[in-house]
Amino acid sequence: STESGRDYVRVYSCQSLSCSYTTELPGSPFSGSTVPGPVSASTGFMYVRFITDSSIRYAGFVASYGFTFGLQCLDCPAGKSLTAGASQCSDPCEAGTYSTDGFKAVGGGNCVSCASGLISGAGATSCTACPAGKYMGRNISASASASAINICSQSGSKRLTASSGVISDGDGDYSNNADCYVLIWSPGTTVTLSFTSFRTESGSDYVRVYSCQSSSCSSITELPGSPFSGSTVPGPVSASTGFMYVRFITDSS
Incomplete structure (x- = not known):
């Protein structure tokens, strides 16, 4: 309220x-x-x-967010697929789980995880070559809501793979000497982080946001505008690699 x-x-x-x-x-x-x-x-x-x-x-x-991509699809030849919003078939069939009609499965079902260029039918126990049919790209239809995840908590996963979510430093004032982090992981997509509120000790406590080249985040690039500190709510930041590393660091006072 x-x-x-x-x-x-x-x-x-x-x-x-x-x-x-x-x-x-x-x-x-x-x-x-x-x-x-x-x-x-x-x-x-x-x-x-x-x-x-x-x-x-x-x-x-507290609010949660979600998203829904358009459900555009095309008839593609064998071995080709379609990314969401594309107007022609060009990409090779990506790794993942597929249903019998050739649509990329959003989640659940009895599909097998297949290597790139292979596909599984519902209930199948093996993978075969991608047939001709209708294809859509990764995350072609996803909507979700989520409660806020405290990245400074000692429990819970530090790797987020859901299509949407909310992260925070926890309830109330944050702690001194904090060093909190989370990896947001969605290969093949652009990960966007949007702040809805922001207040830290200016010049002393920071949120730093990086783009990673892989899930290991062994090679990182700090994104434009980062680090963020003070009371101004930052604008959205995006990692086109599909891997985003967020770190929150505070000093001793």
Whole structure:
């Protein structure tokens, strides 16, 4: 909940990653104790902003996000597949699990994990060459909601592979001498991290965000804008490699 009429969550749709042009979504701004219904940005870019005044504090909010790609598909020849949004078949069949009709399985089912260029039928115990048929790319249809994951917790996985999620430093004020991290792993896609709130001791406590070349993160590149410190909410950052490493470091005071 927020202080009604004074503290707001505003949600916008953007036309690009820079969010230089925004449109406030229907129902926004949200204020008070009523839990808003879902809001969606069909452009693929959503900007969330939380604004409070100088008095009276409430518990605030927690939100989860998800996404759905378009379900475009084409008839492809044997050994070829189609990435989401593409207009022609070109990519070789990628490794993964497939159903009998040639569609890449989003999850579950009784499919076999196959090497690139091979495919399994539902219930199969072996892999065969990709046949002709309709193909879609990785994560072609995914939507999810998730509770916030505390990356400073000593328990739980430090590697996230779900199509969506929420990360935080935990409830309340963070600890001194913290060194927390998480690896967000989605090979073959672009991983985007969007901050909804941000406040650290400026110049002393940092969030650093890197792009990795593989799941081992043995070779990393710090992303533009990183490190982040202070009270300004950073804009979205993306790792086109499909591997993102997020680290939160605080000093002793």
